[in-house]
Amino acid sequence: MQFITIGKPPEYLRLTAVRQPPDSAPDFVPRKRRRYLDAELRGRDMTAKVRLDLFDEYGGLVQFLDQVAAHWHDMDNWSMAWGRGNPLQLEVIRGPRPARGPDHLIVHIKLHHGGQRFWTLETSLILSPEEFEAIARDAHRLTD
Numbered sequence: 754m755q756f757i758t759i760g761k762p763p764e765y766l767r768l769t770a771v772r773q774p775p776d777s778a779p780d781f782v783p784r785k786r787r788r789y790l791d792a793e794l795r796g797r798d799m800t801a802k803v804r805l806d807l808f809d810e811y812g813g814l815v816q817f818l819d820q821v822a823a824h825w826h827d828m829d830n831w832s833m834a835w836g837r838g839n840p841l842q843l844e845v846i847r848g849p850r851p852a853r854g855p856d857h858l859i860v861h862i863k864l865h866h867g868g869q870r871f872w873t874l875e876t877s878l879i880l881s882p883e884e885f886e887a888i889a890r891d892a893h894r895l896t897d
Contacts, residue, residue: 754894759860760878766862767793770895771804788812788896792841794864796876801864803840811896812839818889821845825858825882840865848879858885 756769771789790805807814817835824833828847836842844861858880865873880888 754891757888757891757895759862759888760880762795763798764796764876764878765794766864766878767795768892768895769793790814792864794862794874794876796862796874799874801866801872801874803864803866805839805841807839812836815889815892815896817843818885818892821858822882822886822889825885826856840867845885856882858882860885 754770756767759766759768769791771791788807788811790807790811791802792805793800793802805812810816814835817833821833825845825847828845832844832846834842834844842861842863842865846859846861848857848859850856860878860880861875862878863873863875865871
């Protein structure tokens with residue numbers, strides 16, 4: 754699998770596996786153990802892209818998605834977050850359930866770059882628990 758997409762156009766987050774790391778990678782983590790993803794966030798008629806250097810095991814992203822998929826039903830009045838120190842940050846909140854309506858998850862996504870020109874793009878997506886479980890499954894195939 755080359756990429757996974759969270760959400761649907763016009764607002765989405767696309768994560769693409771980068772199989773060949775750049776030659777300019779720092780040496781403190783061995784080259785063969787480094788893991789990269791390209792993140793593309795589309796929201797509010799803007800598109801932002803950044804390469805994520807997630808080191809070993811993709812920085813725990815897959816485990817985070819698995820935990821949310823497994824425990825979303827226990828998320829009353831609290832949320833789960835990933836990537837506080839990364840250019841990509843995810844926060845998942847269980848949305849309030851409308852009367853006899855379906856459960857849903859609110860995914861807050863923040864993508865930023867701190868280079869010479871600092872920028873930030875944030876958006877929120879609403880997903881069903883089934884959609885989120887499919888994303889977690891696809892993340893395993895993306896990172897294998």
